[in-house]
Amino acid sequence: MSQHRVVITGMGVVAPNANNLSDFEQAVKSGISGIKYQPDLAALGFSCCIGGKPELGDALIGTYFDALELRNFNNNSIIYGVIAGMQAWQDAGLTILNADDEPDWDSGTIFGNGSSGVEKFREAIYKIDEGATKKLGSTTVVQIMVSGISAFLAGKIGLGNQVTTNSSACTTGTESLLMCYERIKTGKAKRMLAGSTSDSGPYIWAGFDAMKVCNFKHNDHAEKGSRPMSATASGFVPGSGAGALVLENLEDALKRGANIYAEVIGGAINAGGQRGSGTMTAPNSIAVQRCITDALKDANIHADEIDAINGHLTATTKDSLEIQNWATALQRNGNNFPYINALKSHVGHCLSASGSIECIAAALQIKHNFLFPNLNCEDLHPDIADIVSADKIPQQLIEQELNIIAKASFGFGDVNACAILKKYKD
Known part of the structure; x- marks a missing residue:
């Protein structure tokens, strides 16, 4: 079977610090934090009263949803995801089909979500308990089902x-x-809309606050709260939003003269099985290291070729372990360690949306040759300082040529994913 090269030709983002790609690039370059004090969390007795929420106006939402669609609508994850997804499709210069057109059989989407329609589900529970089932409305199901986001995007675009x-x-x-990369590489699709979204607010964030994994020490200084790799890190700051990327086979991208942000050259997905050091909430280090080395093998590159890492790095006690896992997997440390940065210092931990938003940041760095600064780690954790030279953890914008970036995400359930992005050259 012939293998197709896969490139990123469009991106869209809804993040706590920006609601479009251009503003997002400028925000991450400038180190603009999207984390703010959230009065509703304080009123509900949360320990962590700061968070990252996209600020969407009615005009922006109205660009992508009509009044009928928004009637009885109460699902931020779908709103975030549709806006990011449509932005990416338009950024790629692709056609949005009319309602009477035949579907685009060559285009699809795998668009992730963590939980969907919690506010709508709560509303439905109260109405049902009050005997008002008939007042639920016709959009309840699509707002509550987790796949509502991919269904909405398919209908909007005609996938x-x-x-x-x-x-x-x-x-x-x-x-x-x-x-999505695998589907295009094997010829099962010509282009795919990859992405993920995450809802915001107390019903999403309460469980993490209850687990005591969120930062409660910076409620008076919100922008200082997300501190990946810092000695004074005391938990993650919850965030939300969506990121979307159009992946396309290289042949078609070149035929239509598409703008190419980066090439996806490989990756790996695995799990630690919650064995050894792995638990529901902690990583199995062997699995993490194996995910990284398998990604290198799949991309057919050597560890020394990696210029930078876009880490998972949540500002918890596991940051130093993540750095150690990278060092072990790559067999690189000290001055030989790649540059590494953590977008969560800018936007918080956007949960199921984090990987997509961070992949966008990685692709922008490759396309435009820069490394965005790490915020709030002026007091580098000593365990990390023992592994990595401080100048590999930039605290100011660095402009320099980048060829390959490794982007990894590690999640609850002891699951891992690592993607390798490379600068596209003719």
Whole structure:
């Protein structure tokens, strides 16, 4: 079977620090934090009262949804995902089909989600308990089903290839990218919309607050709260949003003169089976290292070829373990360790959307030759400083040529995904 090369030709993002690709690039270059104090969390007695939520106006939402669609609509994850997905499709210069057109049999989507329609589900429960089932409305099912996001995007664009939603905790977005990559590489689709989305607010974030894994020490200084790789990191800051990437076979991309952000040259997805050091919430280090080395093998590159890492790095006690796993897998440390940065210092942990938003940041770095700064790690954790030279963890924007970036995500359930992105050259 012939193998097709796969490139990224369109991207869209809804993040706590920006609602479009151009603003997002400028925000990450400038180190603009999207994390703010959330009064509703304080009113509900949360320990962590800060978070990252996209700020969407009615005008922006109205660009992608009509008034009928928004009637009785109460699902932020679908709104975030549709906006990001449509932005990516338009950024790629692809056609949105009319309602009476035949579906695009060569295009599909695998668009991930962690949980969907929690607010709508809560509303439905109260109405049912009150005996008002008939007042639920006709959109309840599509708002509650996790696959509502991929279904919405398929209808908006006219997708006729695979249309589905994956869900693998924090690895969801990177997993989506790799699943779409495989489908195009093997010729089962010409282009796929990869991405993931995550809802926001107390009903999504409460469980993490209850687990005491969120930062409660920076409620008065929200932008300082997300501190990956810092000695004073004290838990992650919850975030939300969506990221979307159009993946396309190289032949078709070149035929239509598409803008190419980066090439996806390989990757790996695995799990630690919650064995050894792995648990529902902690990684099996052997599995993490194996995921990284398998990704290198799949991409047919050597560890020394990696210029930078876009880490998972959540600002918890596992950050130093992640750095150690990278060092072991790559057999690189000190000054020989690649550059590494953590987008969560800018936007918080966007949960199921994190992988996609971070993949976009990685692709932008490759396309435009820069490394965005790590925020809030001026006090580098000593265990990390023992492994990596401080100058490999940039705290200011660095502009330099980048050829290959490794992007990894590690999630609850002891699941892992690592994608390898490369600069496209004619």
